[in-house]
Amino acid sequence: MTTTEIAVGGLLRLATAGSVDDGKSTLVGRLLHDTSAVMPDQLEAVRRVSRDKGLAQADLALLTDGLRAEREQGITIDVAYRYFATAKRRFVLADTPGHVQYTRNMVTGASTAQLAVILVDARLGFVEQTGRHTVVSALLRVPHVALAVNKMDLVDHDEARFAEIAEEFTEYARRLGVPDVVAIPISALCGDNVVEPSPNMSWYAGPTLLEHLETVDTDGVPEATRFPVQYVVRAADFRGYAGQLSSGMLRVGDEVAVLPAGHHTRITGIELGGAPVQEAFAPQSAVVRLADAVDVARGDMIAPVATQPIPADRLLLVGCQLASRPIRVGDRVLLRHTTRTVRAVVEGIDERLDVHSLRTDNALDTLYTNEIALVSVRTAEPVAVDPYEANRHCGAVLLIDEASGDTLTAGMVGVPTWWP
């Protein structure tokens, strides 16, 4: 039964980005098709639609086509999730549209990604959109970025052309502090170097895109332990705190602080799914018991005494505006950080980032949809944040409209070192 023993290497979350017509739908369709995530009945439907459209061969891009409004417009306008698996790993792919105004979609897809695949058309090379996608990956701290130089068949599989694009991209990504950058020459249409090595590019000795996805090291840099309390579990003679470890690990006996109050206590028990264990590690969902009858509730953060975050009520964020309405200085909002929601007021919006020139200008106290700028907020109660550079979950916040409940802004605590 070897075919069913899939994914021994765990789960990899990735995001794809590319400009319109770079071949992203074709690439994703090919990954799904060549890993057998597509069934013949789906393929038959794709063939039928392709024939109706007068196409000579099945358009794999149709496999990833989504809602009706988008089908009618012929462009993808929202993040779609795809699933495939190989013998080595299970993949969750956030397929994010590359349309100019949809920075927010890529921000969404990249927020959970361990790897980003950025597409370029080999004929066009590194274009403005490529810069935007790289900046977003860097901002969201996606640890691995792979550049897929597509349509190599249209540039005669030319090594020099590939090297030129790869070099420009690698230099740009390194400047933005992306820790791992790889470039791969592919043809999504023909399948070269996507799953199978290309017979047309013998000069390329690196992995195919799928091999890279299967083998990339997901261990990451160790982060300080953070356990945001989600829910208090109460039963007869039992009081425990349920949560999902954001980072690090907890052991029975650990001296911990409960923030923002700052009480110190000790872990007396850890349970996973009702069974007692000695330790738990991220991203496990656990229940933790504490030595003292301290007052602990949803929204509190449990962290080791030695490496605890310092609660703050003034935060400087890199904000990306997700909602169709802007935020302005003076706006009162809700700020969501891990499991904690507090009231907050926007005190400043400045240094709007131009993702193409990597320069900033005056944001005039307003952040419009898809814009990125520095946002300072003051919260009604302190929150135990980390810098986003140090912790992707505990350095992340959302600004929410209290009346409508709409998610307005994604915020990353602190300013990246490369910020202009």
Add this chain to the structure above:
Amino acid sequence: MTERGFGVRATTRARHILSHLDALEAESVHILREVAAEFDRPALLFSGGKDSTVMLHLARKAFLPAPIPFPLLHVDTGHNFPETLEFRDRTVERFGVRLLVADVQSYIDAGLLQERADRTRNPLQTLPLLRAIEANRFDAVLGGGRRDEEKARAKERVFSLRDEFGQWDPRRQRPELWRLYNGRHRPGEHLRVFPLSNWTELDVWGYIRAEDIELPSIYFTHRREVFLRGGMWLAPGSWGGPGDGEPVQERMVRYRTVGDMSCTGAVDSPAASVDEVIAEIAASRVTERGSSRADDRMSEAAMEDRKREGYF
């Protein structure tokens, strides 16, 4: 439910990397706890099918040693497989949870819904569901939907906002970043929450095997009288089939989904155990919905339309 504890499947535990099933489980448990913590009146949709049974199992593990802190809701089409109803009632008793039933038949009897010409009742579930949500003032309804089931679901959020008419508006759906699920809503609105969003059919079966989860017997091979309609093997029953010119025959079949008898087709299969089902699915060449749901064959946009109306 023989096993307790998470993380028992990790082959690389020493390196602190979770197996994919453990990672999915941790994510789903997180979502279930978010719902319990953020909402006043949540409910879990339970049909007795494999997805909702896995969801119930996860809910149990999420809150141990405390009981599951919300009731179950079943939308009964009146055309359920008897095996499913028996399983449903036994499961409810074993878990010690409260079950609410929204009954399509009583809506038909009261003249609020009309039987369709093809006697399919799946599309009739929407009204009883919405009425039950309204009557019980549920503000979050947990469903077992997965994004891999159908193209229109690929963009569904984990927390999916429904307006006061239960309708889903693609434009009002909120971006979901990191693990920050936004459950805020106005009075009268509610959220559908899908803890299994990132699971595939194979993951669900792999988890059923790993956790030894019991399912209704019709998921495994059995001898059954069936007749052919629209390329599917349907089971005769009080729902109305077979019609004239639809001869009945006995075959060894099983079901890949359990739904309304009028539109849930059986597949020829000798698979008698979870292992055999998994081997069959891994080698299978037809999607779950393509093989067994007549209503999804109507049009490519069928699912999307029903979702807008408030179907799960």
